[in-house]
Amino acid sequence: MGDDPIEKPSGKTAKDENFPVGSWLLPAQLRPHVATFYSFARAIDDIADNPDLDPRDKLRRLTRFEEALLNEDDDDPALETAHQMRRSLFETFVTRQHCLHLIAAFKQDTEKLRYETWDELMHYCSLSANPVGRYLLDLHREDKALYPQSDAICSALQILNHLQDCQEDYQRLDRVYVPLEWLEGSGLSVSVLMQERSPPKFRKVLNRCLEGVERLMATGRDLPEHLSSPRLAMEVSVIIRLAERLTALLKEGDPLAGRVGLTKADFAWCGLRALGGMPIQRALAFFRAERSNHASPGS
Numbered sequence: 001m002g003d004d005p006i007e008k009p010s011g012k013t014a015k016d017e018n019f020p021v022g023s024w025l026l027p028a029q030l031r032p033h034v035a036t037f038y039s040f041a042r043a044i045d046d047i048a049d050n051p052d053l054d055p056r057d058k059l060r061r062l063t064r065f066e067e068a069l070l071n072e073d074d075d076d077p078a079l080e081t082a083h084q085m086r087r088s089l090f091e092t093f094v095t096r097q098h099c100l101h102l103i104a105a106f107k108q109d110t111e112k113l114r115y116e117t118w119d120e121l122m123h124y125c126s127l128s129a130n131p132v133g134r135y136l137l138d139l140h141r142e143d144k145a146l147y148p149q150s151d152a153i154c155s156a157l158q159i160l161n162h163l164q165d166c167q168e169d170y171q172r173l174d175r176v177y178v179p180l181e182w183l184e185g186s187g188l189s190v191s192v193l194m195q196e197r198s199p200p201k202f203r204k205v206l207n208r209c210l211e212g213v214e215r216l217m218a219t220g221r222d223l224p225e226h227l228s229s230p231r232l233a234m235e236v237s238v239i240i241r242l243a244e245r246l247t248a249l250l251k252e253g254d255p256l257a258g259r260v261g262l263t264k265a266d267f268a269w270c271g272l273r274a275l276g277g278m279p280i281q282r283a284l285a286f287f288r289a290e291r292s293n294h295a296s297p298g299s
Helices: 031-048 055-070 076-090 097-111 116-130 131-139 144-164 164-174 179-184 190-194 200-222 230-252 264-277 280-295
Strands: none
Touching: 031 055, 031 076, 031 097, 031 116, 031 131, 055 076, 076 264, 097 116, 097 131, 116 144, 131 144, 144 164, 144 230, 164 190, 164 200, 179 190, 200 264, 200 280, 230 264
16 A cells, blocks of 8 residues: 555544534543544544545455554554554453454445345444444443343444435445345335435335334333443433434435434434433432542543
């Protein structure tokens, strides 16, 4: 690759995401580690989503991230994001497997452009989305028995992102995350994604995807009640409310006619609803944790 830097930043940051990433709701001492994890995920995602790189080049770059994550002797300054992630994992005793699964997902993105069935899509989400929730659970020392509920929420968030970006993904990267089985069963091809508005048959496919999202959310909805960290519970509660709001917006809106997204008002309202929906003891625990955090910022 010569002098070509390994990373290919898109310019996106945590502020561009649909859902909170390492927000002030999380414990202050853990936020830098969450930020490191986000930077790592953002860096490899940007490589996979770069339309100017050919698949072989993407694979080479992603493989270098994988090697840097696994090899403590790797000190290539072009891979500082990976080195920071490796050091963070060492400090927090969190497994590297979550990061390796993300790399595997983005490697898959370079080679696999279509998904035949919903089950295939769920397997992709198990690599591309679920490791994020599992990382947060492990970072907060939560029970691994909660993985299935976290997985359901993360997969739902991933599908919502795919539906939002279905046209852009097809136009820029020739990727389609809508199950082909459902498209073809409705007499449609992927070219429907080029239309300016969703025809009725595609609307039904979108609704079918959203029904899948709702089933996933039903599986994970009570996750906050089982979390030992009141701050993580609050963060997850907000995310759940935002996912429910985005699902409603996608039911009403048309992602082919224009981007359907959350507003600042949605974020504020969902935050209030999440707090109002917490059991009083959990809410009090959250505020005690917040007061303690302000009293001891270095802790």
